[in-house]
Amino acid sequence: MLKPPSERTRHLGKLDHAHIWHPFTQMNQWIEDVPVIIERGEGPYIFDCDGNRYIDGVSSLWCNVHGHRVPRIDQAIRQQLDRIAHTTLLGLSSPPAVEFAAMLAGCAPGGLNRVFYSDSGATALEVGFKMAVGYWYHRGQPSKHQFIGLAGAYHGDTAAAMSVGYSDLFHLPFRPMLFPVRWMPSPDPVRLPDPVRDAYRRASCERCGRNAGEPCAASTFPSRCPLLAERITEYVLAELRALLEKHSKDTAAIVLEPLMQGAAGMIGQPPVLLRGIARLAREFDVLVMADEVATGFGRTGTLFACEQEYEAGDGPDILCLAKGISGGYLPLAATLCTDEVEGAFRGRIEDRRTLFHGHTYTGNPLACAAAIASLELFNTNRLLEHIQESARRIGHAMTRLESCPHVLDVRQKGIMAGIEIGRRDDAPEAFDFTRQVAREMCMAMRSRGLMLRPLGNVLVLMPIPAMAHDLLDQMLDIIVETIETWKM
Numbered sequence: 077m078l079k080p081p082s083e084r085t086r087h088l089g090k091l092d093h094a095h096i097w098h099p100f101t102q103m104n105q106w107i108e109d110v111p112v113i114i115e116r117g118e119g120p121y122i123f124d125c126d127g128n129r130y131i132d133g134v135s136s137l138w139c140n141v142h143g144h145r146v147p148r149i150d151q152a153i154r155q156q157l158d159r160i161a162h163t164t165l166l167g168l169s170s171p172p173a174v175e176f177a178a179m180l181a182g183c184a185p186g187g188l189n190r191v192f193y194s195d196s197g198a199t200a201l202e203v204g205f206k207m208a209v210g211y212w213y214h215r216g217q218p219s220k221h222q223f224i225g226l227a228g229a230y231h232g233d234t235a236a237a238m239s240v241g242y243s244d245l246f247h248l249p250f251r252p253m254l255f256p257v258r259w260m261p262s263p264d265p266v267r268l269p270d271p272v273r274d275a276y277r278r279a280s281c282e283r284c285g286r287n288a289g290e291p292c293a294a295s296t297f298p299s300r301c302p303l304l305a306e307r308i309t310e311y312v313l314a315e316l317r318a319l320l321e322k323h324s325k326d327t328a329a330i331v332l333e334p335l336m337q338g339a340a341g342m343i344g345q346p347p348v349l350l351r352g353i354a355r356l357a358r359e360f361d362v363l364v365m366a367d368e369v370a371t372g373f374g375r376t377g378t379l380f381a382c383e384q385e386y387e388a389g390d391g392p393d394i395l396c397l398a399k400g401i402s403g404g405y406l407p408l409a410a411t412l413c414t415d416e417v418e419g420a421f422r423g424r425i426e427d428r429r430t431l432f433h434g435h436t437y438t439g440n441p442l443a444c445a446a447a448i449a450s451l452e453l454f455n456t457n458r459l460l461e462h463i464q465e466s467a468r469r470i471g472h473a474m475t476r477l478e479s480c481p482h483v484l485d486v487r488q489k490g491i492m493a494g495i496e497i498g499r500r501d502d503a504p505e506a507f508d509f510t511r512q513v514a515r516e517m518c519m520a521m522r523s524r525g526l527m528l529r530p531l532g533n534v535l536v537l538m539p540i541p542a543m544a545h546d547l548l549d550q551m552l553d554i555i556v557e558t559i560e561t562w563k564m
């Protein structure tokens with residue numbers, strides 16, 4: 077049972093209601109309740125002002141990696157604070173920024189040697205867009221300045237990031253501010269385009285023994301059906317080929333979140349899709365820009381998601397990182413690119429090739445010191461091995477939901493997972509965002525000491541990567557029990 081809000085919490089709550097405009101929040105709904113005000117953290121837990129303890133099931137918005145108040149990261153920040161809190165990378169450099177850039181280049185997939193710092197996921201994307209467009213411009217192909225995105229993507233809330241991550245729900249009023257983008261269809265296994273649905277219905281499957289027209293015999297969840305994954309892959313790649321045949325001459329880059337689109341509602345990509353996209357990009361001479369703001373730093377089971385599906389030498393040309401980069405401690409982002417991309421911006425001053433782009437807190441030394449400590453902890457704690465086992469446990473818990481009639485689909489890559497609530501009977505139905513069932517479930521879980529945040533009607537599981545396995549099991553039990561016993 078949670079302790080009720082104290083006088084102090086109520087006072088802070090009033091001030092909050094009076095002055096803070098919360099991100100991604102309908103403020104009318106927000107001011108209905110006294111807010112939970114988080115005062116401190118310890119390992120995988122966060123504590124509110126009244127001492128209530130919650131499991132941090134969203135990793136403090138997908139960025140915490142090793143837990144809260146990690147001695148080694150705390151110490152790295154304190155030591156840096158004794159030297160200097162901030163200095164600029166415009167015309168100067170700093171040891172933590174240099175050392176971390178070298179570490180990143182050392183562990184990033186193939187050839188991503190150059191690091192451009194900024195301070196959030198969206199700014200990492202902005203830098204990447206300019207790298208891509210500038211690369212072609214300086215190589216004498218200025219017409220290549222457009223982008224192909226993956227429908228449903230979310231890349232942040234700056235204007236270019238909104239353009240390449242457009243959704244009516246989030247961005248309709250701002251549409252006039254945005255530039256046009258061409259789209260590959262979404263690989264969403266729940267909202268299938270007609271050609272995929274038809275091709276799937278007509279096919280039988282040797283793997284599960286299903287005959288044409290029947291449901292998959294291997295799993296009730298569409299995302300677990302290999303045949304459906306194949307059909308989706310074929311369809312997306314065919315559509316992408318058609319786009320490139322027509323538009324590669326004006327396309328700078330294909331932009332995508334590799335393996336898992338996070339804010340789209342945890343939409344996974346069939347394993348071979350990423351490889352197919354990379355091959356088409358090479359064939360048609362466009363760059364690939366991978367947004368690993370959410371998937372980076374272990375979330376999908378490897379340090380970077382794109383390690384899993386790209387063949388050697390076939391990785392992205394530009395890689396955007398943020399969130400977990402500093403262990404979830406301080407705002408930091410990095411856009412990595414190949415020497416070839418950066419080389420296009422080299423020249424004499426009068427050649428006007430300089431990338432005139434930067435942010436005041438670019439490469440902040442405190443954040444870089446935290447990032448170095450965080451990256452070192454991956455090795456010290458053998459974190460990627462730990463994550464593999466966590467992923468297995470999450471997969472097992474998801475399977476327990478097979479018999480739940482109001483779970484439409486479960487989707488998982490590593491320790492990123494989404495459980496889509498909807499109707500799964502004769503006429504499967506995805507709920508629209510106004511049906512806030514997942515939100516109500518999250519509220520119920522909160523009273524059991526678990527903090528989750530849904531995306532529409534998708535329950536999002538983003539446990540802290542270093543979370544101990546027994547605590548992860550507790551978290552999974554709360555989630556599964558809440559869903560199983562939910563009265564629709």
Ligand SMILES: Cc1ncc(COP(=O)(O)O)c(C=O)c1O
Pocket residue numbers: 196197198199230231232233333338339367368369370371398399
């Ligand atoms: C894939 C992806 N890209 C970009 C962003 C934007 O990051 P930020 O909120 O740090 O600007 C997000 C945020 O959720 C994201 O999930």
